[in-house]
Amino acid sequence: MAKKAPYSNEADYVVVGSGSSGATIAGRLAQSGAKVIVLEAGKSDEKFLTKKPGMIGPMHAVPEIKKLNDWGYYSVPQKHILDRKMPVPRGKVLGGSSSVNGMVYVRGNRANYDSWAAEGCTGWDADTVNAAYKRMEDYEGGADQFRGEGGPIRVTVNKTPQEGSLQFLQATADATGCEILDDYNGASQEGVGRMQQNAADGLRYSSARGYIHHLAPPTLEVQTQVLVTKVVIENGRATGVRVRDKDGSERTIRAGKEVVLAAGFVGSAQILMLSGVGHAQHLKDHGIEVVSDLPVGDNLHDHMFHAMTFHATTSKMRGNAWFFAKGVAKEVARPGSTFLANSVFEVLAFLKTSQATNNVPDLQLHLLPWSYVSPNQDEPIRHDVDPRPALTVLTTLIYPKSRGTLRLASADPTATPLIDPAYLAESADLDLLTEGSELVREIFNGAAFKGAIKDEIHPGRSLQGSDLRQAILNRATSVYHGVGTCKMGVDETAVVTPDLKVRGVEGLRVCDASIMPSITGGNTNAPAIMIGERGADLVLGRG
Numbered sequence: 169m170a171k172k173a174p175y176s177n178e179a180d181y182v183v184v185g186s187g188s189s190g191a192t193i194a195g196r197l198a199q200s201g202a203k204v205i206v207l208e209a210g211k212s213d214e215k216f217l218t219k220k221p222g223m224i225g226p227m228h229a230v231p232e233i234k235k236l237n238d239w240g241y242y243s244v245p246q247k248h249i250l251d252r253k254m255p256v257p258r259g260k261v262l263g264g265s266s267s268v269n270g271m272v273y274v275r276g277n278r279a280n281y282d283s284w285a286a287e288g289c290t291g292w293d294a295d296t297v298n299a300a301y302k303r304m305e306d307y308e309g310g311a312d313q314f315r316g317e318g319g320p321i322r323v324t325v326n327k328t329p330q331e332g333s334l335q336f337l338q339a340t341a342d343a344t345g346c347e348i349l350d351d352y353n354g355a356s357q358e359g360v361g362r363m364q365q366n367a368a369d370g371l372r373y374s375s376a377r378g379y380i381h382h383l384a385p386p387t388l389e390v391q392t393q394v395l396v397t398k399v400v401i402e403n404g405r406a407t408g409v410r411v412r413d414k415d416g417s418e419r420t421i422r423a424g425k426e427v428v429l430a431a432g433f434v435g436s437a438q439i440l441m442l443s444g445v446g447h448a449q450h451l452k453d454h455g456i457e458v459v460s461d462l463p464v465g466d467n468l469h470d471h472m473f474h475a476m477t478f479h480a481t482t483s484k485m486r487g488n489a490w491f492f493a494k495g496v497a498k499e500v501a502r503p504g505s506t507f508l509a510n511s512v513f514e515v516l517a518f519l520k521t522s523q524a525t526n527n528v529p530d531l532q533l534h535l536l537p538w539s540y541v542s543p544n545q546d547e548p549i550r551h552d553v554d555p556r557p558a559l560t561v562l563t564t565l566i567y568p569k570s571r572g573t574l575r576l577a578s579a580d581p582t583a584t585p586l587i588d589p590a591y592l593a594e595s596a597d598l599d600l601l602t603e604g605s606e607l608v609r610e611i612f613n614g615a616a617f618k619g620a621i622k623d624e625i626h627p628g629r630s631l632q633g634s635d636l637r638q639a640i641l642n643r644a645t646s647v648y649h650g651v652g653t654c655k656m657g658v659d660e661t662a663v664v665t666p667d668l669k670v671r672g673v674e675g676l677r678v679c680d681a682s683i684m685p686s687i688t689g690g691n692t693n694a695p696a697i698m699i700g701e702r703g704a705d706l707v708l709g710r711g
């Protein structure tokens with residue numbers, strides 16, 4: 169459990185990063201009785217900001233608050249979207265990004281996992297990962313063939329949705345003919361439904377909440393404010409890690425059995441490269457001795473959305489500081505009684521565009537009953553948020569064709585790597601966002617709103633056709649779902665094998681969202697926790 173320094177310098181397993189996957193695998197490995205140290209560069213998550221679901225707003229809108237728990241990364245200029253530098257927020261706190269994210273709970277489409285398996289990733293097919301998902305969940309709808317009960321992560325639905333959210337739900341079904349789903353994480357994902365959140369009773373269920381604070385295995389030692397600078401590799405075997413403590417001193421932590429990197433799509437790739445695992449020439453360019461020549465940092469990809477905001481009289485929410493401050497005061501007095509007890513999102517849809525293949529929905533809509541930042545989130549200080557009551561849809565590209573890279577900027581472990589997701593490099597990605605945006609307009613014309621929609625605030629009805637397409641280049645934003653930099657697979661493009669072992673190094677695995685060969689169709693937190701569960705199975709030889 170969380171311990172004060174001096175910390176131990178030896179364990180059976182050393183897990184680097186306490187994020188969605190890291191806290192999960194660390195908790196499960198320790199539950200088996202093994203001595204586990206989990207190393208986290210950030211601080212404790214035991215504070216209102218990270219515990220209270222609705223604090224997601226100020227956490228990302230106010231720079232002074234954001235930097236308390238965030239690495240502060242930006243991408244390199246993105247040449248296909250007007251050279252914009254995209255913010256790349258990543259949680260730097262116990263629980264990692266699961267402590268700062270939107271708590272939208274989506275497993276992805278079952279077809280995603282079957283396609284991983286079809287590419288040779290045995291043990292990652294839909295039925296196998298379903299068992300891991302069932303184990304990790306405590307779903308308020310109860311257990312069935314697809315859903316779990318009694319697991320560390322509580323999953324609920326907001327009990328007090330805005331009227332406008334329910335109107336959107338009906339209008340989506342009316343406009344597209346899709347099904348209204350009870351559970352998009354069950355047998356079928358296609359349709360529209362109430363958003364499931366990993367939050368309950370006014371508390372964020374981050375991986376740290378579930379697997380560290382609540383599971384609390386006695387043989388787990390949590391070390392915070394510890395920066396891992398490299399993996400120690402001796403004679404081809406990972407024997408531990410080098411770390412820098414908050415006072416700047418360095419030490420080595422030994423792993424009797426294995427080192428597990430769970431530092432996320434930025435951190436795991438960076439640490440591998442600093443340890444001599446990566447493209448050989450790139451490592452040599454930075455004066456790093458090559459241990460294993462692997463395509464670390466290739467295959468970076470991410471989801472993108474285009475936010476569209478409509479003035480709607482059926483939402484009571486107001487995007488201003490006064491409304492928010494009143495909410496905080498009420499929530500402190502009566503925990504669980506205000507909007508702060510829930511995620512900001514209320515409805516999700518998974519729909520098919522003209523690009524969809526194999527009958528898999530390729531467009532996700534996130535509905536939030538709030539106004540939204542416009543035109544984009546590039547600036548450290550957020551752009552305009554309209555004060556009127558509003559409904560916003562994040563029109564989301566979930567199967568990007570664009571692929572980018574992550575590379576070292578320097579051999580200094582504190583230097584931000586060069587993060588280049590190559591957003592919208594493939595024109596099909598922009599086509600999809602444009603088609604999706606036009607569909608959203610159709611939905612908002614629906615009778616189900618009963619006249620509540622007064623105006624399209626952003627981007628504005630005047631932007632049609634090629635003007636809309638051009639505007640999206642300036643408005644499209646990352647969903648903060650970067651994956652793929654330590655790709656799992658069975659060929660030369662793979663960094664890790666299907667049992668998550670780093671090719672060419674003994675005793676070293678990667679277990680986080682970076683191993684996804686291709687991104688899942690939906691938000692990536694639940695899949696990252698599932699990867700932590702599967703990682704524990706694989707390390708412990710449970711198949």
Ligand SMILES: Cc1cc2nc3c(=O)[nH]c(=O)nc-3n(C[C@H](O)[C@H](O)[C@H](O)COP(=O)(O)OP(=O)(O)OC[C@H]3O[C@@H](n4cnc5c(N)ncnc54)[C@H](O)[C@@H]3O)c2cc1C
Nearest residue numbers: 185187188189264265269270271272396432435681691693
């Ligand atoms: C703002 C935001 C909103 C999001 N919203 C949602 C959402 O609503 N729903 C959803 O499903 N997904 C969401 N996501 C995405 C989701 O949270 C991530 O995909 C997921 O958390 C990734 O898990 P991970 O374990 O790979 O990495 P992370 O959770 O990022 O964990 C990596 C951990 O490693 C630590 N670390 C990194 N480098 C080092 C080092 N050198 N030494 C020590 N520690 C290190 C980090 O501090 C961090 O704790 C969001 C992400 C963000 C940032």
